[in-house]
Amino acid sequence: MAFAALPLKSMMEVHNLHTPNSFSNQAYLNYGTTHYPHGRALIPFRYSLVGNCKTTSDPRWSEIYGTGATASLLMCKGQQTGVFHDTINEGSQKEFKLERSKIDVEKKFIGQTHSRKYTYPSKFSLDGPFVENDEKTNNEILESFCIRGKLLDAVKVVDVMTRRNQIPDFPCCIKLIRGLVNADRTDKAAKVLQLMVMTGGVPDIITYNMLIGGLCRKRHLKSALDVLEGMSLSGCPPDIITFNTIIRAMFDHGKYDAAIQFWKDQLRKGCPPYVITYTILIELVCKHIGAKHALEIMEDLAVEGCYPDLITYNSMINLTCKQGNYEEAALVVSDLLSRGMEPNAVTYNTLLHSLCIYGCWDEVDEILLFMIETSNPPTVIAYNILINGLCKHGLLDRAIDFLDQMFYVTVPLT
Structure with a gap:
């Protein structure tokens, strides 16, 4: 059991409530901290503010939970007009113990944060936030933002670090890019990827494919192609999934000729003639334009060194049969036999x-x-x-x- 009590109309002095301001006729309230081992005290004060301001009085309650933790407390010179105390029963003790465990965890995190002297300005200047921190500190802040899901704040940290010639933590950047894509913020994800590459980072193929897929879903084909162009330059060449994603997106948006030309251009740039990508392209041409046109495209791609296999033909036969177009199915079978298959x-x-x-x-x-x-x-x-x-x-x-x-x-x- 613990309580706090003072005699009526006694004067008590607790510092650091207000600080007179020489430029104003108002007194500014400040907060201080105190430490109580146990117990809970509720003390009504009638106080008079002293400073370059008019004397005013106002009843206030100051509440301190005696959990052994640091708590915020309003303090001033005031006259006590009453006394009230509250004892702690068994139920309250359990509640306080639970509250104390939570506060201890929070104190540990806050103590670590303050010991590192992080700078969290309330407003962003023209030079951006966190400009006073070194590279290690900013990377710790970046990791903290990523863990807590504060993606947009993490983007700002990466932006400031690159402008200050600091190198952001690349694993954090990769996680940030994937998180932004999943949150449908592909514009921010593309920006972070660009900044990462500028500072010497090389995103992996999974991250690239996630970003390109997100851009294609939002119909940003030009941006997706720009990312594709930068992949080889950054040291991560595109793979089958990359090409398949872009080709499917082009057909979904009705850009059939562009998709065909895209694959031809990739072959001319030295891209391996992936049979899977080739089969997907031919199947999409057969579906959207027709089997006859697909067979013509097959002849054109043969010049580029890309040839069909039996899976390609079976895919076309399956599609034409599902459409009930047996004349085109017969054309596909005939072409299959003409190639000696x-x-x-x-x-x-x-x-x-x-x-x-x-x-x-x-x-x-x-x-x-x-x-x-x-x-x-x-x-x-x-x-x-x-x-x-x-x-x-x-x-x-x-x-x-x-x-x-x-x-x-x-x-x-x-």
Whole structure:
């Protein structure tokens, strides 16, 4: 149990409440600190301010929680007009212990902060904030802002550091860029990346791809291309994901010719002819313009040293079959055969599945005959596709015939 009490109408002096201002007729209140071991005291004061101001009086309450922590306290010369004390019960003790643990953690953080003499100006000058700090201190502030999620404040720190020829912590910059992209602040992320590169930092490919993806989602294709151009110069060349992201974004925005020309330019600059990127480009051309135009683009890209594979053709066949455009699917198969390639099980199964959906049984018979002639008998998957399609169209007798073939003929599993 603890309490604080003073006799009525006694005078007590506590310094540092007000400081007279020679330029004003007002007294300015100041804050001081005190330390109480335990207990809680509530003392009403009627005080008179002394200074170059008129004498005024006003009742005030000053409350101190006796948790053993440093607390803010208003102090002045005043006349006590009453006494009040509050004891601590068992419930309050538990509450105070919990509060004390929180304050101890906060005191530790504040003590470390003040010991490092950080400068947190309330207003930013023309030279920017934190101009009085050295590089190490500013990097510690930058890390603190990143940990606490204060992204925009962290951007200001990076900006000031680069203008003062200080090198920001590169891992913090990378985290900051990714955080800004996730927060949909790609403009700020691009700025931080530029400042990082200017000071000698090299962002990794993941950070670059995140930024380019964010710019493409916001339809900032020009900015995305600018970032792409700077990748190789910074020592981090683009990869498949980088090219795929930009090509898809161009098609999403209706810039088909620009996407095709973009890939041609990259090939001429010495970019490896990635088959995955090539396949995505051809598939998008086939989807948005047509299979015939896609085959023409394939011929143009062959001049640049980029050639299709069976996956490219299967992708086109799958797309045209889903659209129900079997004439274009036939063109793709014909071009596949003209290049000396042979359809595989995926090619046949894709065709059979689409034809069974639309009930094109004559075409199904032609494909089955071609498969047998080329020593590519139907697999278990192919038979399942046929039986399922026939049953859905009510052709049960023929479905049973295919089922019998599966039992009496050696059928490959795949």
